[in-house]
Amino acid sequence: MKKVLIIGAGIAGLSAGVYARRSGFDAEILEMHTIPGGNSTSWRRGGYLFEGGMHWLTGSSSGSPLHRLWQETGALREDTEIYNRDPFFTCLEGSRSVCLYRDPDRLERHLRDIAPEDAKMIHSLCRDIKKFRKMAMPVMDIKGVEVKHKSTPPLSLMFSMLSVLPRMNALGKTSCGEYVAKFKNPTLRKLFGSMIGSNDFTANSIHFTLGTLAAGDGGYPVGGSLAMARNMASRFEELDGTIRYSTRAEKVILQDGRVTGVVAGGEFIPADAVIVTADALAAVDALFDPPLHEPWMDEMRRAVKPLLNTFLCFGVEADLSELPENLLFSPKKPLMFAGESFPCLGINNYASFAGYAPKGCTAVTSALMGDSYDYWKRAKEDGSYQSKKERLASDMMDILGEQFPQMRGRFAVWDVATPLTYERYCGTYKGSWMTVMEPGVPQASYPLKAEVSGLYFAGQRMLAPGGLPVAVSTGRTAVQYLCRDSKTVFEGEI
Numbered sequence: 153m154k155k156v157l158i159i160g161a162g163i164a165g166l167s168a169g170v171y172a173r174r175s176g177f178d179a180e181i182l183e184m185h186t187i188p189g190g191n192s193t194s195w196r197r198g199g200y201l202f203e204g205g206m207h208w209l210t211g212s213s214s215g216s217p218l219h220r221l222w223q224e225t226g227a228l229r230e231d232t233e234i235y236n237r238d239p240f241f242t243c244l245e246g247s248r249s250v251c252l253y254r255d256p257d258r259l260e261r262h263l264r265d266i267a268p269e270d271a272k273m274i275h276s277l278c279r280d281i282k283k284f285r286k287m288a289m290p291v292m293d294i295k296g297v298e299v300k301h302k303s304t305p306p307l308s309l310m311f312s313m314l315s316v317l318p319r320m321n322a323l324g325k326t327s328c329g330e331y332v333a334k335f336k337n338p339t340l341r342k343l344f345g346s347m348i349g350s351n352d353f354t355a356n357s358i359h360f361t362l363g364t365l366a367a368g369d370g371g372y373p374v375g376g377s378l379a380m381a382r383n384m385a386s387r388f389e390e391l392d393g394t395i396r397y398s399t400r401a402e403k404v405i406l407q408d409g410r411v412t413g414v415v416a417g418g419e420f421i422p423a424d425a426v427i428v429t430a431d432a433l434a435a436v437d438a439l440f441d442p443p444l445h446e447p448w449m450d451e452m453r454r455a456v457k458p459l460l461n462t463f464l465c466f467g468v469e470a471d472l473s474e475l476p477e478n479l480l481f482s483p484k485k486p487l488m489f490a491g492e493s494f495p496c497l498g499i500n501n502y503a504s505f506a507g508y509a510p511k512g513c514t515a516v517t518s519a520l521m522g523d524s525y526d527y528w529k530r531a532k533e534d535g536s537y538q539s540k541k542e543r544l545a546s547d548m549m550d551i552l553g554e555q556f557p558q559m560r561g562r563f564a565v566w567d568v569a570t571p572l573t574y575e576r577y578c579g580t581y582k583g584s585w586m587t588v589m590e591p592g593v594p595q596a597s598y599p600l601k602a603e604v605s606g607l608y609f610a611g612q613r614m615l616a617p618g619g620l621p622v623a624v625s626t627g628r629t630a631v632q633y634l635c636r637d638s639k640t641v642f643e644g645e646i
C-alpha cells in the first residue's frame with residue numbers, strides 16, 4: 153500500500169484523507185494544532201462557545217452537487233441539523249429593519265418599499281438572483297483517472313451555467329464597491345456593501361451569494377465549525393486513517409525531482425506522496441528548502457490578494473433573542489481601529505442556538521474585515537499587542553452598550569483573534585483564510601499537482617475565492633491526481 157502524508161487537518165486535509173483512505177492509500181495526516189478544522193473552528197471561553205469560522209455552508213442543501221462531498225467526507229451526518237437563516241442579514245436603521253430575504257420576489261417587494269428610488273436596480277438584482285440560483289459548483293472527475301463511480305454533472309446544470317455566463321462576465325468587470333454605489337438609498341448601499349467582506353471583490357460575488365441563498369443552500373450546520381471538522385476527523389479515523397496532532401511538518405524532502413517524505417518533530421517520515429493542504433502561499437516558502445519556484449507558485453506569490461479580519465467575541469449576560477441574528481448597524485460614532493474608520497458594524501447573535509452560552513446569556517461575534525496584519529505585527533514588536541486588543545474590545549463594548557441598552561454593562565467575557573492569531577494557529581499567509589477575486593482578473597486557479605513527482609496541493613488558496621467548498625473539493629481532486637499518477641482506482645462514494 154502506498155503511503156501518503158497529508159499536511160494539515162483543516163477541511164481540505166480531512167477531505168484528502170478520507171478520499172485517500174477510500175482509494176486504498178495508507179494515509180496519515182500531520183496537524184500542528186491539537187484539534188482538527190484549521191480556520192473552520194470554534195472555541196469556548198467562560199461558558200460561551202464562539203463560532204470562529206463557518207457562517208454559511210455551500211452544499212448544506214441536498215439539492216446542491218457539493219452536498220454529496222460533505223456527506224462522503226462525514227462532515228454532514230444523517231442527523232446533522234441545518235439552520236437556514238432568513239432573513240440572512242438585517243440592517244437596523246433607526247426603528248426600521250431592512251432585511252436580506254432569501255426569496256428574490258419577497259426581497260424585491262421589501263426593498264422596493266424601503267427604496268422606491270432604486271426600483272430599477274432592485275428589479276435587475278432580483279432578476280439576476282433568479283438566474284444565479286441555478287448555478288452551482290459542479291463535482292467532476294479529472295481527465296484520465298479511473299473511478300469506481302463516475303461524477304458527471306447533470307446537463308441541466310451545465311445549460312444553466314452557460315446561460316448565466318454572459319451576465320456573470322459582465323458583472324465580473326465591476327467591483328462590489330462600484331456596483332453597490334449604483335444604489336441611491338444609503339441603507340441599501342450599507343446592506344449590500346457589507347455582505348461580501350471586501351468592496352474589491354467582483355460584483356458577481358454578491359449575486360453568487362444571493363443565488364446560493366435563494367436556492368435554499370448556504371445553511372449553518374448546527375454545532376458549527378468544530379463539530380463539523382470533528383465529524384470529518386472521525387470519518388477518516390473510522391477508515392483507519394491516522395492523525396498526528398501537535399505535529400508541525402517542518403520540511404517536505406525532495407530528492408531527484410520527487411518527494412521522499414516529511415520531517416516533522418525532528419523525525420523523517422518516509423512517504424510515496426505528500427499532499428500539502430496548509431496554505432500553499434505560505435507553504436511553498438516555509439515547507440521547502442530552498443523554497444519552490446514553479447511558475448504557478450510565483451504567479452500565486454505575485455497575484456494573491458488575501459482576505460483577512462480581526463475577530464471579536466463577547467459573552468453577554470443577557471438574552472438577545474429579540475435582536476436579529478445577523479445584524480448591521482451604524483454606531484453614533486464610527487469605530488476607529490488600525491487607522492481605519494468603521495462607520496457600519498455587523499454582529500452575529502447566537503441567542504437562538506442551544507449550548508452556545510449559559511442560560512439567559514448570549515454569545516456575540518463581530519468580524520472587522522481588512523488587512524490589519526502590519527498593525528498587529530507592529531504592536532507585537534513594540535509590546536502593545538495586548539493593550540491594543542483590550543482597547544479594541546473595550547471600544548466595541550462601549551459601542552454595543554450604547555446601541556443596544558440590553559447589552560450595557562453585561563459583558564462577562566471578551567476575546568479578540570487577530571491575523572497573528574490565525575497565522576499562529578493555521579500557518580496561513582498573513583493569517584488570511586480566503587482570496588479576494590478582483591474585477592477584470594481571471595479567477596485564480598492553480599494546479600493541484602506540482603512538477604515535483606509525488607507532490608500535490610489542496611486547500612482554500614488553490615482556487616479563488618476559496619472557502620469551505622474549495623477546501624473540500626480540492627482535497628478530493630488532489631487524491632484523483634494521486635490515483636491517476638499511481639494507477640489506482642479512485643473511490644469516493646460511501
Ligand SMILES: Cc1cc2nc3c(=O)[nH]c(=O)nc-3n(C[C@H](O)[C@H](O)[C@H](O)COP(=O)(O)OP(=O)(O)OC[C@H]3O[C@@H](n4cnc5c(N)ncnc54)[C@H](O)[C@@H]3O)c2cc1C
Nearest residue numbers: 160162163164184190191207208401430579611612619620
Ligand atoms: C471568521 C471566518 C469566517 C469564515 N466564514 C466562512 C463561511 O461562512 N463559509 C465558507 O465557505 N468559508 C468561510 N471561511 C473560510 C474557511 O473557513 C476557510 O477557507 C477553510 O476553512 C480553509 O480550509 P483549508 O483546509 O483549505 O485550510 P486551513 O483551514 O488553513 O487548514 C490548514 C491546516 O493545516 C495546518 N498546518 C499548517 N501548516 C502546518 C504544518 N507546517 N504542519 C502541520 N500542520 C500545518 C493548520 O493548522 C490547519 O489545520 C471563514 C473563515 C473565517 C476565519
